Amino acid sequence: MGKVDDEPRGRARHRTVDRIAAILELVARSRSGLTLSELAECLGAPVSSTQGLVNGLVATGYVEERGRRYFLGSAPYLLNRLAGRAPVPAVTHADLERIHERSGLTTVLSIVVGPALFYVDYCSSDPKFAYLAENHVRRSLIRTSGGWILLADMEKRDLWAYLRGLPDADQELIEPFLAALPEIRESGVCAAPHASVDGDGVSIAVRESGKAVAAVGIIGSHPVISRRRGELTSILREQASTWPR
Template sequence: MGQPDDAAGARARARHRTVDRIASILECAARSRDGVTLSAIAKELAAPVSSIQSLVNGLVSAGYLDEHDRRYSLGSAPYLLNRLAGRQPVAAVTHTDLEQIHHRTGLTTVLSIAVGPNIFYVDYCSSDPRFAYLAENYVRRSLIRTSGGWILLAGMEKRDLWAYIRNLPEDEQPLADRFFAALPEIEQTGICASPNASEQGDGVSIAVRENGRIVATVGVIAPHAVITQDRDRLVDILKQGAQGWSERDIER
């Protein structure tokens, strides 16, 4: 059976060297459970380190790779794409976990990830249409403006954190001092409670770790007065929730 004229005359898709290299870098990072070094990536691609470095740096900046101790692993951006396609970006936390926290607190409960300089709500449980809109439309929000964002910033490589702070717009620069004052406690506890960093609301968030790394946060959101008044109880509820999904992560 012959091919249609348009198919027979179609040209093969041309390969693009840069795209091929980016795809290979991402695959190399995805296949390495403990992260892969820059030299190992260059060896895998049969390319000089100098020609790979800028691509890797760009992928880290865009959220497609994470760097920890000079080893590279898959970042959060691919998880966001999976979420847009209907796949779950964070294995440790289920929607049922969010529902349970929402039931106990009565507050909007969100699962958040960082992609580059932004935070996205990738799952939620809420009766508040404002937060439903943010979550369902994957609206970008500034990391420095949310309690979950402060935790995700605390989990960054230091050079990426410094770069993020340096590039903050002028109106967000005052929040940097408050973040750095809270940073030691966030690093120790994995909790950020009531940073009062946004005029739109406030929150209490806790880190979600997979393989020892912060990959997301779970948080509750409400007006500042509500969060401040109920802070300790909200922290306890999130700690109890985190114990459950941490145990599931260990079992995997």
């Protein structure tokens, strides 16, 4: 038997990692969110250092800020998807199949992580969407109907920061998005925003405790989506009525 010093030692803890892990658990357990002061008090840490950690977690999508309260963000959903677990429990693959069967068009489940949109599930015979979803390819929020849904539910300062940071090629979409913003917030639907040259879509918000955590969208060509936007909106609303909230 070897000396004690030769025995494997326990892993050293890291204060910053401990605090980040604690923040994630605290916001995950809270249904009403926590303020910065509440987080700092729970951590036993200064507000200033807690603010730096929280800002970093918000910027990377692990935490969301709403009304100066902090909630679990969407990044954990993506990690669960990468690990083969359901990213949005309210919406099953069977839901997407039903929408696809009724519409005959590509159906996708989207989430936002940081400044990007990801398709985390889909139902389509189009290999393009299979590639995008199965390889977790980043998509532009401002260029997709699902992205408009998720942007509409962002905190104002995060939304303004995103819009200010758009490249020149996307600046033309800011005005139409802002014009559509009140209706999207009211209805939870974005129909045919004409945000992409490649196609168009109709999307509906997936909500948990009143917050849009994902979007389900039907995607097709510009003429098809424009002609069927009312019908596709009804299909999405009917399916959404079966999801827990």
